Amino acid sequence: MNHIFRTSNSETAKYSARELAKYLTAITGSNTFAIECVTQLPKRDAGITLCLMQDAGIPTDVENTELDDAIFVDIKAGCGIIAGSNERAVLIGVYQFLTALGCRFLRPGDDGEILVRMPLNEMNVHLEHTASYRHRGVCIEGADSYENVVDMLHWLPKVGGNSYFAQFPTSYTFFNQWYSHKKNAFKQPEYFDREIGAEMTQNAAQEAKRAGLLYHAVGHGWTCGCLGIEGLNWEPQKIELNEDQKECVALVNGQRVLFGDIAVDTNLCYSSEKVRQRLTDFVVEYAKEHPEADYIHLWIADNFNNHCECERCQTMTPTDWYVSLIQLLDEKLTANKLPTRIVFLLYFELLWPPTSPVKLNTDRFTLMFAPFTRTFGQSYAECTQIPQTLPEFHRNQVKLPEKVDDYIGHLHAWQAVFDGDSFDYDYYLGCAHFGDPSYYKISQLISRDVKYLKEMGINGIISCQVMRAFFPNGLPNYTMMQTLWDDSIEFDALSDDYYSHLYGEDWKACKTYFKSLADCVDVAFWQVPPKGFRSEDVAVKALGMLEAADAFEPVVMENLGKYDNPTLNLSWDYLSYHLTYCRLYGRFVSAKASGDEMTANLYWSQFKDFVCENEDALQRVLDVYYLTHNAEYAKKYRKI
Template identity: 40%
Template sequence: MELIIDNAYQNHEVFQFAEKELKDYWKKMQEKSDALQLQGSYRLRLELAAGGESCHETEQSTMAPDGYVIDTGEQGGVIAGNSPCSVLIGVYSWLQSAGCHFLRPGKKYEVIEPLSGLDALSMTEKKTASLRHRGVCIEGADSLENILDFIDWLPKMGYNSFFLQFKLPYTFMARWYHHENNPLLPEEEFNMDRAEAYTETVRREMKRRGLKLHQVGHGWTGDVIGFPAVEWKPASRNPTGEETGMMAQLNGTRALFHGIPMNTNLCYSDETVMKAFTDQIVRYAVQNPDIDYLHVWLADEYNNVCECDSCKMELPSDQYVRILNLADQKLTEAGSTMRIVFLLYQELLWPPQKERFQNPDRFVLMFAPISRTFEESYQIRPEYGAVMPYRRNEIRLPVDLNENMAFLRAWQEIFHGDSFVYDYPLGRAHYGDFGYVRLAEVIGHDIERLGDMGLNGYISCQELRAALPNALPNYIMGKKLFDPFLSEERLEKEYFSAAYGLEGERVREYLKAVSALCSCDYFNGKGPRENRVVADRMATLEKMAHEFLPFIQEHAKSCGEENRSYWIHLEFHSEYIRRLGKALFYLAAGEREEAGKYWSEFCTFLQQHEIEFQECVDVYRVIEVGQHYTGF
């Protein structure tokens, strides 16, 4: 059976890509399904839901949540969306209903089931995303292929955005190509020129899919003082007197904070600093008009804000809003309508006392509760109490969810514009949940509450290679960001059935039991390192994983080809959690020498197997988190 596509916008690259994807997956489905090998044709039409004359997105359509309509039968039908990206998301939704399972980044991990008959192509669905912002921010160590696989996966899950941190996401790629934290692999050549070329490739692939581009974030402060910042590393030269004079004064001294430009705040009351900062913003925005959301943040460290006589008279957030307002004025004069994302993070959790946004439509609030617990989800309450008092360079970051919500509510009293949360479940917390099931449920429950929190989306700051034992958390995240009313249990069962076949439910119950024994907070350094409960649970986990291993090994040999990688990764995961669990057992038991021994053995085990399992676990980041947070 031939697939014929009537493409209403053949010259638009997102529509061209959607047509190509339909044809590619149709061929894969034909190979599996006798029903598609019959004579005849199947005709699909791709179009904008509004049926407009042009495919160019207006400001109104850019601000509207993605929506699509699918109406297909046994002979064909229509897939329409209110934007090109929405059409592509609708295409993937239709393919999933026809048995194409996109379970994790990488086409080789897709599972395509044979059609029961042509009636399986019939679908009537009209959906509008509940949230405008649905995306992921790059973290960890990533090859170009890792990034491209992830971008390819995003619209399949209903995401519409990707955040390329910094002006150039050099450090995230350099960590992989230089094989940081793995001395067993030789360092590969990688430099700024290659990073720029790879970044252009990434941007191009995003554009083909109609994904929103977020860029920069931290790094502005380094640029202002002559230290372009694309990584969290010490400066390679000493600053000049003029550069030093622009830096924050701490304990009577102005200097790079611990030698690192990325972490260095400035003297934000200084008119020279304000002008240089805002000029940098405008210059970059004008030179990069394809950016949809430009993130303007301060330094990535806290308790290091300026203590000079002028700065200490007001909150950092008052200075921050003043700088943002000046940038808005200059952008307007330059003719730029680029949206600016501002950050609630560290000192900036405390809202300004005096300053207010002069043009709130320019700005998007981003709530970044980096210190929160992931042992539970947010609970919506009538009140959360007052925010803790601000003490310059003596702040404590809130772990408690109600404390975090108090800060958000305080900001929402003075800013009523667009907003989203920038959260971190797959940035560090996931290493503490070996089963991924409990964390996926926390993510899902958080997303269900975003509307009541007054937020219009979610960007996940995370490693892209977060798929050990599988990619359930990102799967749940994407699906529920589009439709938070989807059943968590149904999504889990759908995922495990596709990944592990008839034994999917048994694997799910096993990984749920593994999750129940784990603690995201403990692995992330929250609470005392000596913890009898954690030690006892790690001992139980080792026994449970050992007992379940023969079942995994049996099915790794006997399963179908498309499911084999999931079983092989589950087998690797079994040894991963037994080794790491043993190190955690001794750490929690207070036996640090033994803990160090088993941690070292675990790291060597990871390093030895990195190439084989590179796509599912970020070795650089596991080791970094274990050493900087867990206590090894």
């Protein structure tokens, strides 16, 4: 019998031990593992012990053992210790040990993994590492099945991730966008309602906690929620406000109404004492009822230039009111002995710092930098024109920055006021990635950005993204999590290692294909198209995608179905779809950028039909809803 000892009875400790037993059984091909819970550390040669570093007398250099992850792995001839600075880090340590043996976790799911085979007594691994950044996680967006979310939650710690953010009071809207299949005429809608959405959110939270992840909650929905209007999405609704609600919402252009009929987009009259008490009480109640929330995000309206113009609100800037509001919340949470951390955001009007010095409790607050309108043609590392002064603030006449330099200017101004914990809430895989079918260019950018975060004084990324961003592969997600875990990893070495495990012996041909595609794409064209979508350069370059697909097709045909290994087989299967995807996409973009609307519409229809028709085959890797929704609504592409 081979022993796996755990020194804790928590759900995460049980999960870590079972994961280790599961993988060692598969790797050794021997069903001889037994898990035992022990109160004292066994001898090093008695088996593998999972424990906290503190309990094993191993020093850690982390600032906060609850939040910061460090690992210590010392296995000789299949026996020894896997320790972490907290229970989540122990689980990460298990996966880092398996990775050091040669295993790879390339996509979520069993068929996204490559496992080695070796006997237990040949396992010798020594690792000591502290995560480069504290915050390493994703925030739900897109159209997701419950399984998509849980697959992602299980995958994150395998690649060094540690956080999950379930946006809104429940993730109803993201689940509903999948189960209703609204944008896909080839699929039948399934019954779905808010109660199911709430249950799925709760169950996913349990899974996240089981994997030890730091759990972030809510963000959108407080402002309307505290008035009794549930804000679960951005759908306009005709709601007649009662007198009490009317008094509370912002006065904009002489009216107190829901902004654009969208509840979560509506600001409140933040100078009103009634509003301040109600909103903060509402957050305190949520914190009491949701102990699973390690971080609660207190966001205001998801729109801008709609702040209250009443006389009292005009006496201070939106940020000044916001800061006084979160200070009140801090007092109330403290009075209720609630340790919940609160995330405040730099977004829209709140990008401008407070106008007078303030003291924010650094144990309570975490700064979230949200460069919502940034472009992805340029990395943070390439900023050379960071402004020293910000544009003057004018209520309801704000112009949002586009350049990354300008966003960093806002960040610097805030950092002069607040020197506590922070993370970047970024949007690489929200929709920008649809502009780069190679996934190579955006991965390179992610790597450069992550490596530069320390320079920016930022402690990690929570990635606002679709869960299904793995087509043709998971390189962007993988790069983000691995580089946040260890920012000394070079992109070339990381991508070579990734491709070689994902595609087997012909991986170099795959890399050539992705690099040639990367030369043909313009991420900014998809994200912020030029006027009239006209760009001769984009039109010419996009056709290169067809040539890249033609050149690569024989390699795909040779490898399709060649492997016994399901992970390799699936990887090549995805590439066979990707050839057609790139040809249709390249034709469409080229026609659109040439100004040939008729042809562009025809190609868009073909492209849309292709992704919709094949959604079942690509369900776990491509978010068809978000791709088509984003293109058709935000960018006015249309299907004829």
